[in-house]
Amino acid sequence: MRPADLWRHSSFRLALGVTLAVLGALIVVGAVGYTVLHRQLADRQDARLMEIFTTLQQSDAADQQDLVDAITARITASPSHSSVFLLRDAAGRVLASNIRDVPIPVGWSIVEAAVLGVQTDYPYRVYAGDLHGDYLVVGLSNADLDDLSEIILTGFGWSALAVLIAAIAAGTWIASKLQRRLSDVTSTLHRVAGGDLSTRLAVSGRGDDLDLISGEINQTLGRLGALVEAMRQVSADIAHELRTPLNRLRIHIEEAARNAAISAPVEDDLAAAIAQSEAIDRTFSALLRIAQIEAGARREKFAPVDLAALLGDVGDVYVEVAEDAGQTLLCDVASAAWVTGDKELLTQAFANLIENAIRHCPSGTVITCRVRAEANRVTASVSDSGPGIPAGERDLVLRRLYRLEKSRTTEGTGLGLSLVKAVADLHGAELALADAMPGLRVEMRFARIVGVS
Ligand SMILES: Nc1ncnc2c1ncn2[C@@H]1O[C@H](COP(=O)(O)OP(=O)(O)O)[C@@H](O)[C@H]1O
Numbered sequence: 001m002r003p004a005d006l007w008r009h010s011s012f013r014l015a016l017g018v019t020l021a022v023l024g025a026l027i028v029v030g031a032v033g034y035t036v037l038h039r040q041l042a043d044r045q046d047a048r049l050m051e052i053f054t055t056l057q058q059s060d061a062a063d064q065q066d067l068v069d070a071i072t073a074r075i076t077a078s079p080s081h082s083s084v085f086l087l088r089d090a091a092g093r094v095l096a097s098n099i100r101d102v103p104i105p106v107g108w109s110i111v112e113a114a115v116l117g118v119q120t121d122y123p124y125r126v127y128a129g130d131l132h133g134d135y136l137v138v139g140l141s142n143a144d145l146d147d148l149s150e151i152i153l154t155g156f157g158w159s160a161l162a163v164l165i166a167a168i169a170a171g172t173w174i175a176s177k178l179q180r181r182l183s184d185v186t187s188t189l190h191r192v193a194g195g196d197l198s199t200r201l202a203v204s205g206r207g208d209d210l211d212l213i214s215g216e217i218n219q220t221l222g223r224l225g226a227l228v229e230a231m232r233q234v235s236a237d238i239a240h241e242l243r244t245p246l247n248r249l250r251i252h253i254e255e256a257a258r259n260a261a262i263s264a265p266v267e268d269d270l271a272a273a274i275a276q277s278e279a280i281d282r283t284f285s286a287l288l289r290i291a292q293i294e295a296g297a298r299r300e301k302f303a304p305v306d307l308a309a310l311l312g313d314v315g316d317v318y319v320e321v322a323e324d325a326g327q328t329l330l331c332d333v334a335s336a337a338w339v340t341g342d343k344e345l346l347t348q349a350f351a352n353l354i355e356n357a358i359r360h361c362p363s364g365t366v367i368t369c370r371v372r373a374e375a376n377r378v379t380a381s382v383s384d385s386g387p388g389i390p391a392g393e394r395d396l397v398l399r400r401l402y403r404l405e406k407s408r409t410t411e412g413t414g415l416g417l418s419l420v421k422a423v424a425d426l427h428g429a430e431l432a433l434a435d436a437m438p439g440l441r442v443e444m445r446f447a448r449i450v451g452v453s
């Protein structure tokens with residue numbers, strides 16, 4: 001991976017961000033630690049210095065030689081000038097010393113080695129004061145303190161560098177690992193974009209976030225594949241089913257052409273051709289309407305609908321049509337039953353069911369519309385005492401253009417129940433076709449809304 005590519009990876013940027021945060025924390029901790037340690041060491045050094053001074057102070061005040069001896073012994077014990085001394089009497093004579101005789105103020109101070117005439121790079125911490133009338137200067141080299149400070153600073157510097165290198169290495173490693181898995185995802189999605197819906201993303205099994213996303217995408221691909229397959233099936237069915245009416249249309253036109261050639265009347269053939277093309281037009285319109293309902297756009301028009309009143313009204317329209325066919329249409333829709341929905345589509349769906357019963361049942365059939373409101377659902381049904389639909393075909397009649405063998409010659413498009421199914425799905429209603437013993441009962445179960453009057 002090139003550095004420029006690396007920078008584009010959020011994982012790398014994240015690792016770098018964490019590194020900088022750690023580095024910042026390290027610097028703060030280092031600075032605080034250094035200050036505390038330095039102060040403590042300096043305090044300890046001052047305590048040692050004070051201890052030397054007071055020890056010398058406790059010498060016999062009357063015996064100056066004893067003090068000079070004590071200091072001389074200490075000077076001898078420190079050939080490398082780690083401690084320095086200067087004893088001057090009231091007259092200004094130096095009695096004992098291992099440094100140059102320079103004026104040093106009373107109290108605490110830090111003096112450069114060169115000022116004291118000592119050959120070392122480190123300064124001295126010095127305490128000067130009166131001692132039995134004499135003037136004593138005691139100093140300790142800062143060598144240990146300075147060296148220790150340097151060791152601490154160098155240590156912190158190296159560990160900061162190590163942390164930085166480790167974090168960059170870890171960031172690069174994580175980024176390239178993630179990149180490999182993401183490239184897999186990208187190439188799979190490319191294949192999907194190319195039309196291969198059977199391909200799936202690899203799932204590592206570790207259950208990490210990428211696995212979760214991959215699983216989610218795989219599920220979506222599965223659903224998408226099933227949908228596309230269903231659409232393909234529907235298109236194939238439609239293409240297949242439409243061949244018959246188109247063939248009929250062609251036959252009528254050919255018949256007209258043949259009759260025209262022998263100067264025979266063609267009006268009947270042309271009228272039949274027009275009727276056939278109108279039937280094809282109706283089929284296409286119905287197909288389009290179902291597609292529109294399935295697209296769900298009409299859900300925006302949903303409003304509270306009293307299903308009992310609606311089915312009652314639809315029933316009223318068909319009472320006479322049923323009578324003309326020698327059938328009886330009864331409506332048992334007593335109380336109000338409110339649901340949320342599209343009034344026009346629901347009217348169309350129930351009209352289709354009643355029309356089916358009238359069209360596909362013989363005279364003498366009793367058709368019953370019923371609406372029942374329960375605690376939280378409303379069941380609307382249309383039943384008849386006709387021939388019914390065999391159990392094995394009750395799912396098939398919901399498919400577009402599917403008609404029972406015996407109905408092939410009756411008028412119709414084979415789309416009435418498909419529309420009912422689309423309307424039921426749009427309303428989230430359960431649709432069930434059952435045996436009314438004898439006959440067919442079509443039931444739609446809606447969620448009931450309460451509080452509407
Ligand atoms: N009430 C019914 N009784 C018997 N068969 C029915 C009934 N309703 C529908 N069918 C059968 O289901 C098929 C599909 O119905 P539908 O989709 O409405 O198409 P169409 O009524 O245009 O034929 C019908 O062709 C018919 O064979």
Ligand SMILES: [Mg+2]
Pocket residue numbers: 352355356412414415416417
């Ligand atoms: Mg129908």
